Every structure is written in structure tokens, then in C-alpha cells.
Amino acid sequence: MSQPSSRPHLTPQFCFNQTALRDFLRISRSAIDDSITQNLNALLTPSSLPFDPHSTSTRQLAHPGASRQIPATQCDQFKQRVLFPSWAVRSDVLDYCASVATSPDPDDPDSIVRQIEDEKVRERVVDERLDPYSGSYFPREARTESLAMLMRNERAVEKIIRFRTWSAIGERCANSYSAEQAFDTWRREQSKKA
Template sequence: MSQPSSRPHLTPQFCFNQTALRDFLRLSRSTIDDSITQNLNALHTPSRSPFNPSSTSTRSLTPPSSSRQIPAETCTSFKQKVLFPSWASRSDVLDYCAGVATSPDPDDPDSVLRQIEDAKVRERVVDERLDPYSARYFPQEARTESLAMLMRNERTVEKIIRSRTWSLVGERCGEGGSVDEAFDGWRREQGKGKR
């Protein structure tokens, strides 16, 4: 069985290092969600009796869905020990970095350069008859703005991935309900257990 992703040490520097942030999310998603079919197949217990070659001479007429069902206790264990903890670590990272993106950034190394560039643009005299494109100014975005855009995109990706994963878990484990209800219920249970 796969292991849940461990949450990295959360600092603003981790969030602003978009390569490290994306690598964590990519690795966590590939380990659990992208390979959910293989993870669920690994939970399915194969035939308990010794292999009988004559069993291949006849075709089984059992519906594929019933032969693919995973025992409830195995599914519950997988969800509580692997799937939901992995989702929780990604949620914690996304929430923390979204908070960093909306906070003031006094350590932004490019803020002074942006201020100088803005001042130059305000002082510049432009004759648009000579060069109609000279009035264009494309300010460099702050790293918090870039991080905020990345967080919006990653939250959308996370929602899609969880929905897909949950539909496969529901198919194989006989789960019902929404992904948000199940995950939020698990988080509430974890919160009660920690007190």
C-alpha cells in the first residue's frame, strides 16, 4: 500500500519557491491520486484457494463490478491511513501558501525595482503620435500576486483530482456521498482525536 505524503516544513520561502511547491504537489498527487487504480487493485485480495487451471476453461458470469469490490474494512483503512492524510497535507500546504499570498511581503527582493520603474513611468513624457506603443507599460507583478494565481490554479486542479479519485474509490468501495463531506468528516474526527 502507498504511503501518504508527508507535509513539508511550511515557510514563506517554501511557498515562493514555486518549483519546490509544484514538485511537492506533483509528487503527492502522482503517488496517491494518479495511481489510484493501482492502489485500489493492491487492496483487492486475490483468490485465496490455490490456482486451479480448469478455472480458465469456463467464463465467469459474475458482473465485473462485484468481482472488483474491495472489503469495506480494507477501504476504510486505506482512506483513513493513506488517502485522506495525503489530501490533508496538500490542503495544509495550499491553505498556508494562499495565506502567504494574501499577506504583505516586506522581503520581496523586486519591490524596490518595481517602485523605481513605476516612478520612471510616471515621469516619462510620451508623444503617442510619434510612437503609439511607447505609452504601454507592463508592470512586473509582485511575487505575492504570482503566488496567488498559482494557488487559485492548484486549488482548481486539486478539486478535479479529488473528484476523480473519489469516483473511483466510490466505484470500488461502494462509497456514496460527496468528496467534500467525506474529507471534512474525516478531518473533524481527526480534530476530536487530537484533543
């Protein structure tokens, strides 16, 4: 069985290092969600019959009525021990970094540069008849704004990935709840244990 994603050390520097943040999310998603079919297949018990080399000479197709359902106990264990803990770690990272993006950033190294550029633009005399583009000014984006945009994008990606993962699980396991309901129920149970 796969292992859940490990929690990174959460600091504002981790969030502002968008490469590290994206790498963490990419690796976590690829280990569990992107390989959900392989993870589910690993839950099936291999055949108890000895291997017959002649069985590979023809392709064995499943009958249309035959299902590849995974026993409920194994599905539940996978969700409880691997899937939901990985989702929780990613949710915690996204929530933390979103809070960093909405907090004041006194350590922004570009804030002085932006202030100087803004002052220069205000002092500039523009004659748009000579150059219609001379009045254009595109201020630098604060790193909190950039992080907030990244968090919005990553939350949308996370929603899509969870939907696809839950759909794959629904094909092989009995799911009576939506992904959000099941995950929220699991989180409540975990908070009671803590």
C-alpha cells in the same frame, strides 16, 4: 498499501519557491490520486488458489454482473490511513501558501526594482502619435500576486483530482457521501483526537 504524503516544512520561502511547491503537489498527487486504480487493486486479497500457468493462455473476462467491489473495511482503512491524510497535507500546504500570498511581503527582492520602474514610467514623456505602443507599460508582478494566482490554479486542480479519485473509489467501494463531506467528517474526527 501506499503511504500518505509527508508534510513539508512550511515557510514563506517554500511557497515562493514555486518549483518546490509544484513538485511537492505533483509527487503527492501522483503517489495517491493518479495511481488510485493501482492502490485500490492492491487492497484486493490475491487468490488463495495455487497459480496455474495455463490460466494465462486465455484471457479471463469478468462477467458483466460480477463486480470488483473491495470490502468496506479495507476501503475505510485506505481512506482513513492514506487518502485523507494525503489530502489533509495538501490542503494544509495550499491554505498556508494562500495565506502567505495575501500577507504583506516586506522581504520581496523585486519591490525596489518595481518602485524604480514605476517612477521612470511616471517621468516619461510619451507621444503616442509617433509610436502608439510607447505608452504601454506592463508593471512587474509582485511575487505575492504570482503566488496567489498559482494557489487559485492549484486549488482548482486539487478539486478536479479529488473528484476523479472519489469517482474511482465510488466504483469500487461503497460511498454514501461526497468527497468534501467525507473529508470534512474525517478532519473533524482527527481534531477531536488531537
